[in-house]
Structures are given as C-alpha cells and as structure tokens.
Amino acid sequence: MALHQLIYASQPFGFDNAMLAGILLDARRCNTRDGITGALIVRGDIYIQLLEGPKKKVEACYTRIRQDDRHANPRTLMKRSIKTRLFPDWAMKDDPAQSWVWSIDDVRDGAVERATEDEALGFFTRLAAKDVAAFQRRSLPH
Numbered sequence: 001m002a003l004h005q006l007i008y009a010s011q012p013f014g015f016d017n018a019m020l021a022g023i024l025l026d027a028r029r030c031n032t033r034d035g036i037t038g039a040l041i042v043r044g045d046i047y048i049q050l051l052e053g054p055k056k057k058v059e060a061c062y063t064r065i066r067q068d069d070r071h072a073n074p075r076t077l078m079k080r081s082i083k084t085r086l087f088p089d090w091a092m093k094d095d096p097a098q099s100w101v102w103s104i105d106d107v108r109d110g111a112v113e114r115a116t117e118d119e120a121l122g123f124f125t126r127l128a129a130k131d132v133a134a135f136q137r138r139s140l141p142h
Contacts, residue, residue, distance in 0.1 A: 004055035
C-alpha cells in the first residue's frame with residue numbers, strides 16, 4: 001500500500017494542557033481508526049505535526065485540522081509519498097519542542113514561512129531516532 005507523509009505547522013489558539021490533552025485524545029482515536037501514525041511537537045506558540053498513512057486518510061485528517069479552531073494559520077511544510085513510516089507504533093506521539101526546534105524568536109521572525117522540507121523532516125527524524133535509542137537502552141540486559 002502506498003503511504004503518504006505530510007508535515008504542517010500551526011499556531012495554537014488558546015493553548016493549555018487541557019486543550020492539548022483533547023487534541024491528543026481526538027488524534028489518537030481518529031488516527032487509530034484511519035491507519036494514520038505520526039508525531040506532534042508542541043510548544044505554547046507552535047504545533048509541528050507529521051502525519052503518515054493512506055493518502056486519502058492523511059489528506060482528510062489535515063482537512064479536519066485546518067478547520068479546527070484550536071489551530072490557527074496551518075501551513076503545509078512537506079508532502080510526499082513514502083515506503084516506510086517514521087512512527088509506525090504511534091497513533092500520535094507527542095513531544096515538547098526541544099532545543100533543535102525553532103526558538104520562540106525564530107517563529108516570531110518567520111521561521112515557519114522560510115522552512116525547507118528537509119528542515120521540517122529533520123525535526124521528526126531526530127525525534128524518531130530518540131525513540132529508537134530509548135527502546136534500545138530499555139532492551140539491554142541490566
């Protein structure tokens with residue numbers, strides 16, 4: 001089956017932990033139903049999300065996100081066909097924005113608008129690698 005991968009960024013509207021919990025609950029429920037996996041990098045000023053799965057399902061999911069008033073100014077950063085998922089075991093992994101994601105000042109100064117596909121994908125490649133490293137550490141004999 002051909003898979004599709006999409007990365008977008010948006011600005012949280014009214015961000016707090018309860019809103020984030022609601023987004024993650026909705027995402028995990030719908031994504032499990034639709035065969036979508038991915039990750040959401042979160043900070044009070046930005047969401048960066050990677051969605052992967054069947055093309056029509058990923059596109060329908062992104063349409064719902066663009067209509068969701070918890071997301072302001074969604075912007076597509078990358079779309080492509082893929083053979084292998086980055087997050088095969090996550091209906092929706094959430095992660096606080098790390099130091100390797102744009103700073104608040106960078107976002108304010110237009111980093112999202114200037115972002116390259118490689119830069120956006122790099123955030124998630126590092127996040128996926130962090131998961132693999134953590135799994136390997138847990139699997140080592142003690």
